[in-house]
Amino acid sequence: MKGIKTRIVALSLIAIIAVLLVAGRLYLPYWVTDYLNTQIAALDGYGGSI
Numbered sequence: 001m002k003g004i005k006t007r008i009v010a011l012s013l014i015a016i017i018a019v020l021l022v023a024g025r026l027y028l029p030y031w032v033t034d035y036l037n038t039q040i041a042a043l044d045g046y047g048g049s050i
Contacts (some may be wrong), residue, residue: 037049 033050040046040048040050
């Protein structure tokens with residue numbers, strides 16, 4: 001019984017980590033675009049967006 005519980009906990013942790021990595025990968029392009037647009041807007045004498 002103890003081995004089954006350990007396996008379930010391990011698989012659950014792996015699944016949670018996988019979901020977090022996929023979510024982070026999907027959000028990354030939007031975060032980078034927003035960050036770079038903010039940096040460009042902060043520059044004096046320059047304008048534009050990505």
